[in-house]
Amino acid sequence: MANKVLTIVVPCYDEQEVLHETSKLLKNIIDDLIEQNKISSNSKILFVNDGSKDKTWEIIEQLQSQEKVFTGIRLSRNFGHQNAVMAGLSRAVWYSDMMITIDADLQDDIQKIYEMVDKFYQGFDIVYGVRNNRDTDTGFKRTTAEAYYWLMTKMGVNLIPDHADYRLMSKRAVEALLEYHEENLFLRGIVPELGFNTTKVYYKRKERFAGESHYPLKKMLGLAIDGITSFTIAPIKLILYLGILMVLYGGGAIVLLGVTHHMSDYRSLINSLWLLGGIQLITLSIIGTYVGKVFNDVKKRPRFIIEDDTYSDRMKKIR
Incomplete structure (x- = not known):
């Protein structure tokens, strides 16, 4: 077993307050796994500095x-x-047999590594880290998260409830993941699509060890919208059903007015215009989101540019 290389991938954005503690704790686990003869001494902790x-x-240097x-x-x-x-992952897959992704904030239980x-040695290619409670969340965040998972399930998207980006993947699973080239990444939805064991x-x-969360409500909403629009066209179908209902409602109202000879006042007319205008803006926005995704994908721009790669330099010397 000791010849299997593990790389722990840690994305970092303004993590100076937690990085020393995170590195110390992860190193202890790597050292312990090497001592237990479960992973190779060439195993690494790979920090990805995201601008x-x-x-x-x-600190990484x-x-x-x-x-x-x-x-x-x-x-x-x-x-x-x-x-x-x-x-x-695109770098780690060259030299690793298994890869674990985990955030730097120490909110995920690193002892589960x-x-x-x-589980990897038992034959599993993907091991999801799943929260068993949401006690650390606010009531608002807990409620919205539950509603989001429920909505995604109803739309037919295969998600792992209460799983973020804490997971282990085998080499072949990561190689399959890298075959996905869409611009708007939503890994929580893509990884379950891979299959495997x-x-x-x-x-x-x-709780976060130190510093502030880099996923405020605005970013969380953006990620949620990306998740919905990347994996289902259900919102487009919803627009169709809404349009049918509006036509039926409008036709029924015309018939009713013709029967009763009742003329509504101008306030009802204005309210109807506001309602229709709002619905049109929403539907245009939904359609625009899908068109925008197509626009971004067809340009085939790189999803990232690596300026400095110490990891590959070191692993090449080992190999």
């Missing part, structure tokens, strides 16, 4: 100069969390 504006990259287990790649600018994860590695490990999510 941080603070001292994140300086310092860490990798002190310990060979630490490596890093630096993106030329901020490309977003999902693209940073893909950037790390032991169980994930064990999968399982779950459950954990209690913790």
Whole structure:
């Protein structure tokens, strides 16, 4: 078993406040797994600097100069969390047998890495880290998350409820994932589409160790919209059904007015115009979102640009 290389991919954006603690705890786990003869001594912790504006990259450089287990790649600018994860996996897959993605904020239970590695040796290609409670969330966030998973399921999207981006993937699973080239990445929806032999490990999510969350409500809403519009055309169908209902309602109202000879006042007319105008704007926005995704995809622009790749340099020397 000791010849299997594990790379832990950690996307980082302005994580200077947590990086020292995160690196120390992850190194302890890597060292322990090597000692248990479960992974190769060539296993690495790969930090992906996603255009941080603070001292994140300086800390990564310092860490990798002190310990060979630490490596890093630096993106030329901020490309977003999902693209940073893909950037790390695109490099790690060259040299690794298994890869774990985890955020730097220490909210995910890193002790579950032991169980994930064990599941890999049991024959599982994908091991999902799944929250078993939402006690650390606000009531609003908990309610909206539950509603979102329910909505996605009703729309036919195959999601793992309460799973974010904490997972283990085998080499062949990551190679399959890299075959997906869409511009608007939603890994939580793509990974379940891969198939392969999968399982779950459950954990209690913790409070952020330090600093502030980089996923405010605006970004969460954007990710939710990306998830819906990337995997289903249900909103387009909803527009069709809404249009049919409006035609039936309008036709019925005309017949009713003809029968009763009742003329509505101008206020009813204005309210109807506001209602119709609002519905039209919403439907145009939904259609525009889909058109915009097509526009971005057909340009075939790179999802990320790597400016500095210490990880590959080090792994080449090993190989």
